[in-house]
Amino acid sequence: MFVGIARFWSKGWIESQFIEPLLHFKYFGFHWLPELDGGGFYLLFVLMAISSLGIVFGAAYRISAAVFFLSFTFVELTDVTYYLNHYYFVSLVSLIMIFLPANRQYSLDVKLGWVNATSIVPAWSINILKFQLALVYLFAGIAKLNADWLIDAMPLAMWLPAQDQLPFIGSLFKWEFTPYVFSWAGAIYDLLIPVFLLINSTRWLAYLAVVIFHLMTWSLFQIGMFPFIMIGATLIFFSPASHGKLQKTVFGSPDLTEDKVVRNVRWISLPIAAFVVFQLTFPFRHLAYDGNPFWHEQGYRFGWRVMLMEKAGYAQFTLRDKNGQSIEVQNSDFLTPAQEKMMSTQPDLMIQYAQFLKNHYNKMGVDTKGVYAKSHVTFNGRGSRPFVDSSVDLASQSDSWKPKTWIIPFES
């Protein structure tokens, strides 16, 4: 994470993503979060960086984990535009880590005498991490079980040919069947890899597959740090004996323990159960809505739908006043290109934008009647088509769990 933070900072993304934009798209239920100014964000990033090091070196571990979790999650909750499945993953794992006794060996906490070294930890503390990781793969695999992915090899059939300049594999992409191989292999990999990682005899082979898979996706797509985070995190599946050997080689002998077992707090089973149930059910909430979830995106986020579809859109917003006159909004006046791209395909963001526009123009003295959008969206290679009802005043809609009736139903 430290590397990720440094990279983020050095690319100037703190400025362009959090400080410069005029408005931020808030997450549902998190509108109450305070707005920070520039200095505030840099402070948060400093905190994140320091606490991530604290986690690595096991220094003031629990506090570091908590600080990291809070600062990272706060930053990510600032703007829906930058939602990434792997940021969600990092938040979850750092939340879990607060409760894990990860500082009982090879840590500064032990060296400084703040905690006692132990060599035995409760099973749940390792299993919960395995669960979380397996869950990501499983749901990513389940998400791929759809007609576009399996039968039409979409979106890979569009993405792979665009990468034909890559050495070795690039030349494969001119063949019609290549995207099918990649699509099916990807789905099968996602669904089966947790199983093979859990079985002792297949673990090493499975891990090799993990490394190959992530390195390949890293070279094919612009996905930043995610592949490396996954390669590292998947190590959790290896046995204590293997880890012990590795650690001895790299870090030397483990700290002397009094062979105390970390106390297993009894009340922990309820939160764990709640966490597990939530993780298993939340990604399925899209089933409560009619229509194609790729199209209407209700319940799409937080479902481990990684790199699953190619979607693009354009939304022309028009503000009408009470005299029947209108103002055509130039999105670039208010939104960054990234925000505009996300907003034009995600209806809940369109509501926020419409309300922002109404507010903005009202303050300028316009007697606003409503804000309307003519929008077109394409996904997975289909021709673009109208997305929302252009006669509905989006500013007066509210974002809620109820289905959004003003999204034009998708017809294949």
Add this chain to the structure above:
Amino acid sequence: MKISKVFIFCFSAVLFAGCKRDSEEVPRDDFDKAAMLKNMAEEVVQVSYSEWESKVELLQQKASEFVAAPSESKLTKMQDAFLDAFKSWTYCSVFEFGPAADKSLRLKVNIFPIDTAQIEINALAGDVAFGNAQNAESVGFAALDYLLFENEEELISSNPRQAYVVANIEWIRELSEEVNTAWNSYQSDFISNTSSGAGSPLSNLVNEVNYEFELFKNARIGIPLGKKTLGVTQVHKLEGFYSEHSAELSQSNISGIKNAFTGGTGLGLDDYLNDLDARKNGGLLSAQIKDLLDELESDLESVNLKYAIENEPSKLDPMYNRIEQLVVLLKVDMTSQLGVQIIYQDNDGD
């Protein structure tokens, strides 16, 4: 062993899925992206910039003839040369990547609407610090448009005013020379990178076609038409307002965009789209884009924008509808099919 069983299953599943689609396994037409980029660089961009540079030089020549012996006839010759050079610029404006982007050419050479008060001040002084942010709206083609057409007697009689015109032209000429020369060396970079990620030549080309077309939609047509101002037209914000050749300038702009899309007579984005069999509503996407561009060119052939906006703005509605349709095809369908993002930065994934 379990692994081998799974592997066999996977392999056969994959073969089955692949065979389902096509009876013969032949490669798609292996579209030569490098050849397309080469055509764009050599036959489209370089050629356009060379032409622009020579038109500006011609303008400069006419300007010095005028200044040597100011007269109405010499002024007319200079005006004609000016319009030629101006149109050539709007044709090139779409190539804002590589050397042009490095120089922020589009933001320098033709910012409109202009700040007429500032121009008057500069014209009295006879010179100005070009490239200075304060003066951005009082230099360049749009400023020359004002100086050469708004007050002709003043221009014929005033020395500092003429000096200011000459200074502007020289500044533009320098830029055109720099960009033209820089493209000679940039070409190899452009041609050698056939990826489509952010910052790649293909991505830049697609992004700029979009950006330029949105500029056309908003700055050249929409804003003067009153689209952002509750229907109250802003005719003075037209490009080329003073010379009253706005439609020609816009037409040239559309031709440039079309050229950037088709690659002239050689390989272009349209051929790439065809190779990918990109379609919308059954028909080829490239054809739909090209048709709309052709229609816009002919719309602009027969209209006087200034007159239309001042007297019968609703007559421009059909053209504006075409513009709106085309934005969707370019920004949504084309970019999606080519695997290019309309984002100007790398990102962290999905």
